[in-house]
Amino acid sequence: MPGRRTTTVEFVRGSVRGGRRRARSWLPSMFTLANMMCGFFAILVAFRGEYRLACALIALSVVFDIADGAVARLVGAVSPFGLQFDSLADLVSFGLAPSLLVFALFSDGRDSLDALGWIACFLWVACAAIRLARFNTTIDPTADKRYFTGLPSPGAAGVVLASVFAFADLMEGRDRLWMLLVVLVPGLLMVSNVRYRSFRSLVSPKSGKPYGLVVTVVVVLVGLATVPTVTCCVVAYSYLVSPLVVPVLTPLGRLVPDRLKEVLS
Template structure:
């Protein structure tokens, strides 16, 4: 009489275990879907760049930045951080923030000319090489004891933001004309990606463990209003502000003493 009960118990446990495994697999793949969307937007940005749709390419790269932020936040939220996810994210970033910005800049720089242009080729390759080195260095130097508030080297999404802002602001004026522009917009941020300069990380602001995301919400609202009213100025202010933040923060930090403690607490 006990055998049917045991069989039923085993069947129920098997079904429950299968359900748990299914949910676990679904959770593990969820961040990868955001990473895949990141790569898709970067790939699409490359395609539209060679069709002369530079603004659309910038929007697609900007969307890649959003998905890149989201995949890490989702992975931490569902507890699905894994070595596979780390490597997949780096490969997607190489497409979206390595190849896409460099090819966008080269398409704008060459302005449809098919002849050999060594300056453009070298400048854009420097960007791709630096982005690859930056991502590889990040993967192999992960230190649990390191200060999570900072990145060593300019993050590739931040460097891509400089390219996007520059294209939005100056593409109509400088298309295929100013060779120095390519050197400044591509080579300089590219080299900063492999530098030892520290840039502030805002991962804690988008962490699921953040219980008071008032600073993030305030910044998001201000940026959204700026993009709706003065998009070019806002885009340049955010991108170049982050680029020069290692120089600006020590200068602006003393002004933080003038902010009331209550306001600091609310925005923290």
């Protein structure tokens, strides 16, 4: 009898542990699913003419995309399934959603220029798909994890949503051609060999004193609360041009006092 009771207790404990492991493994996927859901809803509302709401939903997708990776590493649930699921969600949220948002805005006049919108928006989707496929198939354990090769699709989508959020209400007629440039430039940068700083390294610093990150987050939050349009454009376009600007500004860092560097590190 004691042996049978012990076996039953161990079986129950093993089932509980197994249930907890399964729950932990699915937790990151819930964030990935939320990412995809926001991207899908952004497409629906874009074709209803609610462009700013679509931008907000894509911005939420970016938040969920960053969160799912962080949660996966936190609970130790990084898996090949999670990687592929995340890429499919990203294709919806940062491939289809931004391109269809721009096309819904661009084709509002339904004129002879619509064909240009078709080509430009398809190019965006193709570049996003190539970018994600290249990322999945060229993972190098020895590579510098602080950088991505090519503009990350969430960063590219950020440029589109910031531009639409800021200028959608101001464009009429031929002014809408400007939106094609907003699609083409980030789209081509996604499949380029230009190195961009990883979001992971920006939001998860190894330093025990991430004061610089805290100050940056506070400044961005205050900006979003007071001047959201300007803040979105500054953040999105700053990241877009960062590979050109950072090498120029790096030498100027020598002029910053060592004490201030220590505080902000």
